Amino acid sequence: MTDIGGYGPYGGPGSSGPAASCYVHAGRVAGATCRRCGRPICPDCMREAPVGWQCTSCVREGARVSPSVRWQPRRQGTLGATRITPAVIAIIAINVAIYGYEAGHPAFEEKYWLVPFEVHYMGRWFQLITSAFLHASVEHIALNMITLAIVGPPVEAAIGRTRFVVVYLLAAFGGGVAFYLFAPINEAGLGASGAIFGVMGAYYVLARARRWETQTITVLLVLNLVFSFAVPGIAWQAHLGGIVVGAAACAGLLFRGRRPVDFQPSGVALILQAAVVAVVGVAALSALSLLAPGQIHLL
Numbered sequence: 001m002t003d004i005g006g007y008g009p010y011g012g013p014g015s016s017g018p019a020a021s022c023y024v025h026a027g028r029v030a031g032a033t034c035r036r037c038g039r040p041i042c043p044d045c046m047r048e049a050p051v052g053w054q055c056t057s058c059v060r061e062g063a064r065v066s067p068s069v070r071w072q073p074r075r076q077g078t079l080g081a082t083r084i085t086p087a088v089i090a091i092i093a094i095n096v097a098i099y100g101y102e103a104g105h106p107a108f109e110e111k112y113w114l115v116p117f118e119v120h121y122m123g124r125w126f127q128l129i130t131s132a133f134l135h136a137s138v139e140h141i142a143l144n145m146i147t148l149a150i151v152g153p154p155v156e157a158a159i160g161r162t163r164f165v166v167v168y169l170l171a172a173f174g175g176g177v178a179f180y181l182f183a184p185i186n187e188a189g190l191g192a193s194g195a196i197f198g199v200m201g202a203y204y205v206l207a208r209a210r211r212w213e214t215q216t217i218t219v220l221l222v223l224n225l226v227f228s229f230a231v232p233g234i235a236w237q238a239h240l241g242g243i244v245v246g247a248a249a250c251a252g253l254l255f256r257g258r259r260p261v262d263f264q265p266s267g268v269a270l271i272l273q274a275a276v277v278a279v280v281g282v283a284a285l286s287a288l289s290l291l292a293p294g295q296i297h298l299l
Helices: 054-059 085-102 108-111 117-121 125-135 138-159 160-181 195-212 215-230 237-256 268-288
Strands: none
Touching: 085 108, 085 117, 085 138, 085 160, 108 117, 108 125, 117 160, 125 160, 138 160, 138 195, 138 237, 160 195, 160 237, 160 268, 195 215, 195 237, 215 237, 237 268
């Protein structure tokens, strides 16, 4: 989000290509194929074999002659190494389509961008989320979508399509609420990078939980936050709100209580957990949005 200047994290080009689904966990993107049976498997199902990876079923069948080790991600992590995923493609397509319409209709942009005064005194609460799908320029949307194409796929592959969308939308909403609370009351903001910062926060939580390499994402977050605060016209408020909400939402989706680390909840349980996180997140952010805008000054 930006106060008319455009905000967004920076990143390099990502990779693309179709992604198969794991034959055990239908909602998860496969990271490899089983060397023994040839079926697609997700990271949680991958077991190291003497050559390549095998699924858990094949490992059990050949356990007497082929001991296995639980798969661990590569030391360098998965940023930029995961093929672009369906939800990320859909979000990018929606943003590009909206920008194509927005570019020729200034009145549309002015109605749906985020102005704290209009939200509070004119009842335009929809701006808290619609502003996350608007962009100020071609450069603005390009930087945001490239970054999403890099950081989003590993998160979606790890937590699944539905839960990724929950994280993305909650982070977008959180970025909007933070801009509403902390930005000057008459400033206007727009852009997807509050949501994208949320995805980066979710990646960091995943990296810590799954023992991925965290140096790359930490450097990326620090550089983008410094850039957000240092450059005029960047909506640092939305970036800060997005990363906090995205990280919190991902932590909620990964919460398993005192169950073993290798516990695999059912698909229904995962959907219910996502629903609870979504409802709690929306309720908390909606409560914050009832406060008067522009009354809190962090800087």
